[in-house]
Amino acid sequence: MRRRWVKVLAVTVVVLAVLFVVADRTAVHFADKEAERLVKEKYGYANSTDSSVDVSIEGFPFLTQAMSGDFDHVTLNAGNFTVDTTNNRQGGYLNVDRLHLDLRGLNVSSLTARSAYADLATGTLTLSYEDLSGVLTRLGRGGGPLKVSRAPGSDGQAARIKVSGTVGGAALNSTATLLAQGTEITVTVPGAERAGSAWRVDLPEGVDFSGARAGADGVEISLVGHQVTLGASRFGS
Numbered sequence: 001m002r003r004r005w006v007k008v009l010a011v012t013v014v015v016l017a018v019l020f021v022v023a024d025r026t027a028v029h030f031a032d033k034e035a036e037r038l039v040k041e042k043y044g045y046a047n048s049t050d051s052s053v054d055v056s057i058e059g060f061p062f063l064t065q066a067m068s069g070d071f072d073h074v075t076l077n078a079g080n081f082t083v084d085t086t087n088n089r090q091g092g093y094l095n096v097d098r099l100h101l102d103l104r105g106l107n108v109s110s111l112t113a114r115s116a117y118a119d120l121a122t123g124t125l126t127l128s129y130e131d132l133s134g135v136l137t138r139l140g141r142g143g144g145p146l147k148v149s150r151a152p153g154s155d156g157q158a159a160r161i162k163v164s165g166t167v168g169g170a171a172l173n174s175t176a177t178l179l180a181q182g183t184e185i186t187v188t189v190p191g192a193e194r195a196g197s198a199w200r201v202d203l204p205e206g207v208d209f210s211g212a213r214a215g216a217d218g219v220e221i222s223l224v225g226h227q228v229t230l231g232a233s234r235f236g237s
Contacts, residue, residue, distance in 0.1 A: 091138035
């Protein structure tokens with residue numbers, strides 16, 4: 001009789017554990033999707049047909065974190081969304097290849113809260129050379145196609161890129177500067193200033209660019225922020 005009772009208890013514990021895991025994963029899936037919806041709504045990271053947004057709440061169990069409102073680690077990934085120039089120049093839209101943010105020490109008041117606070121945010125924003133080539137070509141009206149590629153050397157918040165092609169009928173082979181400062185990206189092309197411009201990326205309040213590096217496939221811009229507010233951007237309500 002005792003062995004049967006022990007067996008029943010063991011089966012019950014296993015069933016309850018499975019049900020808890022299922023409930024936990026269902027709840028985290030709901031929370032991830034709700035967070036993705038709010039990110040799309042607030043920051044405009046889903047403004048093109050090819051754009052994507054993914055929010056993932058790490059750690060187990062989720063329900064324990066949700067009850068306290070404190071989350072150790074949340075990741076945000078967005079891709080293929082566009083930002084316009086600060087002066088809305090025609091054809092000046094720039095495609096952002098990838099945006100990745102790691103949020104640590106996140107606190108929310110409820111699962112449906114429209115704002116949250118993170119102790120620390122780190123991440124990267126990547127611009128492909130193909131996309132940079134396209135926008136500089138469109139902005140440098142009157143010339144031929146411009147090609148952007150890697151140039152050696154970076155200095156803190158500025159990355160060096162090579163721009164080649166034709167502008168106004170003249171050949172161009174210039175080393176340009178891509179500066180990432182605050183939440184603004186500026187490209188300056190010696191000999192073709194009309195092709196240069198500035199773009200502002202809507203980021204969570206408290207997150208800023210901290211450096212830029214020209215890599216093999218594009219420019220990678222690092223981001224960092226302390227005491228970050230999500231859901232209330234500095235450029236919107």
